[in-house]
Amino acid sequence: MSSKSGADSSRRTRRGVTSVDVAAAAGVSQATVGRVFSSPGKVSPATRDKVQDAAAQLGYVPNVIARSLKSQRTNIIGAVVPAFGEYWQSVLTEFSRQLATKDRQLLLFSFAEPGDVDGVLASVAQYRLDGLVLASATIGQDQLIQMRESGRPVVAFNHPAATGIVPSVSVDNEAGMSRLAMHLINTGAREILYVGGVSSASTDQTRYRGASRTLGEHGVACTYLEAGAFTYEAGYKVAQNIVERQPSPDAVMVSSDEVAFGVHDGLRAAGVQVPADLLLTGFDGLSQSAWAGFDLTTLVQATDVLVARAIEVLLTDDRPPESDPVSVVVPGTIRYGKTTAKTP
Amino acid sequence: MSSKSGADSSRRTRRGVTSVDVAAAAGVSQATVGRVFSSPGKVSPATRDKVQDAAAQLGYVPNVIARSLKSQRTNIIGAVVPAFGEYWQSVLTEFSRQLATKDRQLLLFSFAEPGDVDGVLASVAQYRLDGLVLASATIGQDQLIQMRESGRPVVAFNHPAATGIVPSVSVDNEAGMSRLAMHLINTGAREILYVGGVSSASTDQTRYRGASRTLGEHGVACTYLEAGAFTYEAGYKVAQNIVERQPSPDAVMVSSDEVAFGVHDGLRAAGVQVPADLLLTGFDGLSQSAWAGFDLTTLVQATDVLVARAIEVLLTDDRPPESDPVSVVVPGTIRYGKTTAKTP
DNA sequence: ATGTTCGATGACTACGTAAGCATTGAATCC
DNA sequence: GGATTCAATGCTTACGTAGTCATCGAACAT
Numbered sequence: 001m002s003s004k005s006g007a008d009s010s011r012r013t014r015r016g017v018t019s020v021d022v023a024a025a026a027g028v029s030q031a032t033v034g035r036v037f038s039s040p041g042k043v044s045p046a047t048r049d050k051v052q053d054a055a056a057q058l059g060y061v062p063n064v065i066a067r068s069l070k071s072q073r074t075n076i077i078g079a080v081v082p083a084f085g086e087y088w089q090s091v092l093t094e095f096s097r098q099l100a101t102k103d104r105q106l107l108l109f110s111f112a113e114p115g116d117v118d119g120v121l122a123s124v125a126q127y128r129l130d131g132l133v134l135a136s137a138t139i140g141q142d143q144l145i146q147m148r149e150s151g152r153p154v155v156a157f158n159h160p161a162a163t164g165i166v167p168s169v170s171v172d173n174e175a176g177m178s179r180l181a182m183h184l185i186n187t188g189a190r191e192i193l194y195v196g197g198v199s200s201a202s203t204d205q206t207r208y209r210g211a212s213r214t215l216g217e218h219g220v221a222c223t224y225l226e227a228g229a230f231t232y233e234a235g236y237k238v239a240q241n242i243v244e245r246q247p248s249p250d251a252v253m254v255s256s257d258e259v260a261f262g263v264h265d266g267l268r269a270a271g272v273q274v275p276a277d278l279l280l281t282g283f284d285g286l287s288q289s290a291w292a293g294f295d296l297t298t299l300v301q302a303t304d305v306l307v308a309r310a311i312e313v314l315l316t317d318d319r320p321p322e323s324d325p326v327s328v329v330v331p332g333t334i335r336y337g338k339t340t341a342k343t344p
Numbered sequence: 345m346s347s348k349s350g351a352d353s354s355r356r357t358r359r360g361v362t363s364v365d366v367a368a369a370a371g372v373s374q375a376t377v378g379r380v381f382s383s384p385g386k387v388s389p390a391t392r393d394k395v396q397d398a399a400a401q402l403g404y405v406p407n408v409i410a411r412s413l414k415s416q417r418t419n420i421i422g423a424v425v426p427a428f429g430e431y432w433q434s435v436l437t438e439f440s441r442q443l444a445t446k447d448r449q450l451l452l453f454s455f456a457e458p459g460d461v462d463g464v465l466a467s468v469a470q471y472r473l474d475g476l477v478l479a480s481a482t483i484g485q486d487q488l489i490q491m492r493e494s495g496r497p498v499v500a501f502n503h504p505a506a507t508g509i510v511p512s513v514s515v516d517n518e519a520g521m522s523r524l525a526m527h528l529i530n531t532g533a534r535e536i537l538y539v540g541g542v543s544s545a546s547t548d549q550t551r552y553r554g555a556s557r558t559l560g561e562h563g564v565a566c567t568y569l570e571a572g573a574f575t576y577e578a579g580y581k582v583a584q585n586i587v588e589r590q591p592s593p594d595a596v597m598v599s600s601d602e603v604a605f606g607v608h609d610g611l612r613a614a615g616v617q618v619p620a621d622l623l624l625t626g627f628d629g630l631s632q633s634a635w636a637g638f639d640l641t642t643l644v645q646a647t648d649v650l651v652a653r654a655i656e657v658l659l660t661d662d663r664p665p666e667s668d669p670v671s672v673v674v675p676g677t678i679r680y681g682k683t684t685a686k687t688p
Numbered sequence: 689a690t691g692t693t694c695g696a697t698g699a700c701t702a703c704g705t706a707a708g709c710a711t712t713g714a715a716t717c718c
Numbered sequence: 719g720g721a722t723t724c725a726a727t728g729c730t731t732a733c734g735t736a737g738t739c740a741t742c743g744a745a746c747a748t
Contacts, residue, residue, distance in 0.1 A: 018734055029698045034736055044696060064470040065418065066734035068409045069703050083441050089433040096454040097427050108450040110440040126408040232635060265636035291576060292609035293637040362704055373728045378706055388726060410704035413733050
């Protein structure tokens with residue numbers, strides 16, 4: 001029957017082996033087991049081996065929940081992200097990848113409607129997260145302030161309107177769009193149409209400002225048109241408006257790649273050739289922009305750098321109590337595709 | 345000075361208001377505060393109001409960590425997902441959306457290399473998750489078994505090889521690809537090339553089986569070619585092999601949409617017209633497959649249904665101790681695009 | 689030989705919540 | 719009017735870990 005003792009102890013295993021169990025098995029105190037897992041250097045090699053053997057035998061795994069309760073750190077970073085959109089998905093993935101290398105996990109809070117954000121933020125508060133990424137350009141000022149008041153590290157990702165309210169990391173939206181505008185001017189465009197996604201998104205506003213300022217300085221006309229969503233479909237649909245427009249533009253600047261893809265295909269469906277009849281630019285540098293079917297001129301965001309900086313801001317939270325929140329701006333790179341290629 | 349008492353208590357607020365603080369403020373016991381938040385019906389209305397007022401005043405938010413420690417439930421579902429790929433990103437987003445409506449959160453464990461999975465699984469074990477989604481078709485049998493032994497609800501998402509080992513939810517990969525094969529036969533294809541992504545992925549194997557079986561039954565030739573990755577680039581590159589092939593195929597079936605996009609563009613770059621010279625099918629039904637530039641014939645997975653079923657399996661974990669794990673198979677729908685349109 | 693130092697270890701407790709059990713007071717019944 | 723019942727609430731403890739402090743013994747210096 002003594003041979004059954006192993007099975008016996010594994011019965012208790014079902015609902016969790018604790019450090020106390022390991023301590024008993026190894027003939028040491030719970031404190032020593034804890035030390036073996038948190039600061040192994042403070043335990044003699046002999047004891048350490050004994051404990052590790054016992055732990056392996058019982059299948060002991062430290063309980064992060066309990067550790068978090070005691071240490072007040074969860075090693076979990078929260079991310080508030082819109083439920084849709086290629087861009088945000090790619091950002092999310094990058095965060096997850098980079099956090100994994102730092103032994104942090106990402107807890108996802110996605111929201112479909114801007115109105116859902118409040119519910120999400122309430123839910124966020126319950127988890128004692130080590131940090132929170134606000135990855136959406138439509139989060140309101142009051143919500144940002146509420147997050148700042150939570151007393152936990154926060155960073156706004158690519159949300160220009162958050163600058164000065166909470167620490168933020170963004171690509172240089174204004175300069176990027178400005179450079180794209182210069183490129184169009186240099187390519188000969190004189191009548192430019194700007195297609196935004198959702199005008200309430202702060203990225204949308206900032207990007208448009210970059211375009212209109214530069215175009216204005218060079219005496220080039222620029223009109224704003226709102227697609228209504230940051231989606232392919234919205235872009236496809238708005239293409240119809242573009243072709244009917246008078247005077248007909250010779251270039252279209254779009255706020256985001258995903259919308260630009262839709263505009264691209266919508267224009268083609270309407271019989272407009274890009275770039276022969278109309279130049280086209282996007283923004284974001286999604287991987288699809290390099291696909292042969294599009295080969296879109298766009299501003300490529302170095303997502304890996306942006307994310308790395310955001311994580312840095314979150315984890316090294318050395319805010320002197322009441323100083324201004326940091327604001328990191330990362331420059332972008334223009335990708336020159338055939339959608340703005342000079343046609344001889 | 346008594347006017348400062350408010351500020352005084354908010355100083356303690358900095359590092360977390362607890363139910364004890366609320367109890368003191370409301371003049372009740374901690375237990376009563378707890379009841380107000382977990383089973384309000386057991387508290388008299390007068391007391392309830394008092395407590396709720398005090399809680400609101402102090403900005404009390406229940407600590408989920410502590411609750412989890414006590415209740416042994418975290419309300420968090422883990423997801424082990426590959427770090428790349430449009431398909432998995434869309435699945436992930438859908439999980440997050442649906443779980444949010446059930447007051448569950450999604451903790452992300454992404455991995456870049458198949459070899460990283462073991463590390464991820466070790467990390468997963470530390471969190472006492474309420475359930476775990478294994479969303480990858482390359483997780484090994486031993487790893488699946490290890491997860492099953494953890495004693496927590498697990499579901500394999502679209503990983504045919506996991507069937508019978510852990511509960512699983514998949515689209516009908518074999519039947520779907522079989523139906524696409526029939527469609528090609530009916531459209532007149534007689535020499536078919538099958539392009540897989542990574543042959544070790546169980547979806548890849550199952551899909552190929554569906555194609556080859558049906559094609560074989562109808563006396564149509566079928567060769568397997570491996571792209572090497574489930575990416576656009578891999579597809580683009582393999583297109584070169586396709587055009588050089590003898591006898592030249594009249595249709596290409598691809599294991600996944602993303603690879604198919606690459607094949608599509610690669611073929612075009614090589615001067616091959618789809619569908620005039622060659623028919624093309626994908627698999628997954630990514631949103632891009634409907635984009636005008638591709639208009640790809642593919643098998644559309646009802647991701648929302650698949651995810652809903654997976655969540656159902658996870659949350660209603662009524663496994664009779666040693667019965668066979670459930671296996672849910674959801675049929676797909678063919679999307680007929682112009683890549684297989686009969687050309688007169 | 690005795691005091692000193694230091695590494696190794698154990699006992700104890702706090703973290704914030706929830707659930708079981710104990711207590712109270714008021715309303716009900718005979 | 720006293721016993722019974724029940725709703726409302728308080729008291730206590732357990733969840734699993736980590737840090738503080740105390741203890742112990744061995745190595746070392748005087």
